[in-house]
Amino acid sequence: MADDTTRATLERSGAGERSGGIASLVDEEVGLTRDVVEARLALVESEAMGPRLPRDVGVLERQRPSLEAPPPGAEGNPRWREYVAYYEKRLGELEQGKAVEGPLRWASYERMWGWFTRGLAFERFMVNVLREDAKLPRAQRRFLGDFDRPRIETNVGVKKPNSGLCYADVLLIEENEFSGWPRRVETFSFKSRDFSGLEREAVKAQMMEDAREALRKYGETLDIRRDSLHRFLRESSDVPVQRVRLVYEGGGLKPKKAKDLKAAVDATMREVLRVEILFQ
Known part of the structure; x- marks a missing residue:
């Protein structure tokens, strides 16, 4: 079992302390290149069980998030920028007729991100x-x-x-x-x-x-x-x-x-x- 020191080190390096976006997760020393991180994040997102928005392109366009207008609690959160980019990419995939799920709602995305970084x-x-x-x-x-x-x-x-x-x-x-x-x-x-x-x-x-x-x-x-x-x-x-x-x-x-x-x-x-x- 990990001792108290190593456990504390692990907790400090987990989701609560990793405040950046994808770039902050890149670690070449352990093989976590940007391509690897993005591929693994995509897999985790596809398996996430949290609530999602519908696949309806019209609905998604009307509810499109904005960098300038984050929801309460997301102000100053670097992952909001990641979420907007993720949302736009998913909307584009649906417009192209690709068989993908609707995007996760913000709270679900943030929770998924937390477990991913942990x-x-x-x-x-x-x-x-x-x-x-x-x-x-x-x-x-x-x-x-x-x-x-x-x-x-x-x-x-x-x-x-x-x-x-x-x-x-x-x-x-x-x-x-x-x-x-x-x-x-x-x-x-x-x-x-x-x-x-x-x-x-x-x-x-x-x-x-x-x-x-x-x-x-x-x-x-x-x-x-x-x-x-x-x-x-x-x-x-x-x-x-x-x-x-x-x-x-x-x-x-x-x-x-x-x-x-x-x-x-x-x-x-x-x-x-x-x-x-x-x-x-």
């Missing part, structure tokens, strides 16, 4: 945790004990026939090449998800959904799209993944009852093989 903060935190873990003697590592010399790569483009291009939060590759052995490859998926208000069955259902998605996108056999990694993969970019680690942010986001958490984790790992569930 998730990126947790990802940065976990990347640092893994890098520190890799420095330890192999027997003392929590996450990387199955590797001799783990290579930690962040936000790696991977493809599968049934999921298209996705970005693995972390791809681990064994740098030592053992003669006659397949090179070990694992992936990590990090999530900030609030389980605290869910009942046992709802926790299990959500965890099952997340684990199946992680396996579908980042497990089994992946086509690694980052050219610089191909030298570790012998002659093929298609590599088998030994394990997917799905790591949730813990603390106040965990289920309130420890037995509900254990039941959900145990059931998910029995059902979705090669996915390990962890809380940090």
